[in-house]
Amino acid sequence: xxxxxxxxxxxxxxxxxxxxxxxxxxxxxxxxxxxxxxxxxxxxxxxxxxxxxxxxxxxxxxxxxxxxxxxxxxxxxxxxxxxxxxxxxxxxxxxxxxxxxxxxxxxxxxxxxxxxxxxxxxxxxxxxxxxxxxxx
Amino acid sequence: xxxxxxxxxxxxxxxxxxxxxxxxxxxxxxxxxxxxxxxxxxxxxxxxxxxxxxxxxxxxxxxxxxxxxxxxxxxxxxxxxxxxx
Numbered sequence: 722x723x724x725x726x727x728x729x730x731x732x733x734x735x736x737x738x739x740x741x742x743x744x745x746x747x748x749x750x751x752x753x754x755x756x757x758x759x760x761x762x763x764x765x766x767x768x769x770x771x772x773x774x775x776x777x778x779x780x781x782x783x784x785x786x787x788x789x790x791x792x793x794x795x796x797x798x799x800x801x802x803x804x805x806x807x808x809x810x811x812x813x814x815x816x817x818x819x820x821x822x823x824x825x826x827x828x829x830x831x832x833x834x835x836x837x838x839x840x841x842x843x844x845x846x847x848x849x850x851x852x853x854x855x856x857x
Numbered sequence: 858x859x860x861x862x863x864x865x866x867x868x869x870x871x872x873x874x875x876x877x878x879x880x881x882x883x884x885x886x887x888x889x890x891x892x893x894x895x896x897x898x899x900x901x902x903x904x905x906x907x908x909x910x911x912x913x914x915x916x917x918x919x920x921x922x923x924x925x926x927x928x929x930x931x932x933x934x935x936x937x938x939x940x941x942x
Binding site: 726727730735736737738739793796800801 | 867868869887890892893895896897898918920924939941
């Protein structure tokens with residue numbers, strides 16, 4: 722019976738279930754959030770040079786996607802990487818993640834590079850703390 | 858869901874399990890992550906009113922109701938009834 726099911730599983734289309742970090746893989750890097758935030762920044766800088774509606778529409782749509790990815794990467798770091806002992810040592814951690822996630826949301830609502838820079842600055846603060854937790 | 862389920866295993870989910878009965882504590886279910894709709898496999902550990910608290914068996918590495926809160930019945934796809942490679 723099991724070999725029949727195995728054969729069926731190999732031939733029929735099966736859906737993937739995700740076990741995020743259930744390995745656990747131990748691979749965390751604020752660079753993921755930073756790279757998406759840099760992309761947002763570039764989109765904001767280029768936006769003022771766009772004249773076609775199609776270009777503007779695509780820029781806003783892609784910026785929206787990147788901002789959502791920033792939020793995801795921040796959540797992963799916050800919920801899966803950082804531990805209670807990190808919060809004890811860096812009590813500003815929860816507030817920092819709250820503000821950074823809000824800043825990611827703000828980049829959806831604006832094409833002002835200053836808003837994009839604010840997000841990058843907050844991610845840089847998180848990166849600094851992350852690096853300190855990795856230092857031996 | 859280690860050690861019960863391993864990365865790469867295939868599981869059989871019965872979508873009709875909860876047609877005539879309700880999900881129970883300790884049931885392993887396939888469900889939609891309320892944040893991004895991805896399919897996850899978790900165990901029901903608490904039931905309150907019509908909401909379900911789900912957790913991965915590998916508690917130290919699981920992203921579950923401790924992160925995304927309790928889930929509704931509508932997020933549950935079905936019961937995991939078998940696992941094979």
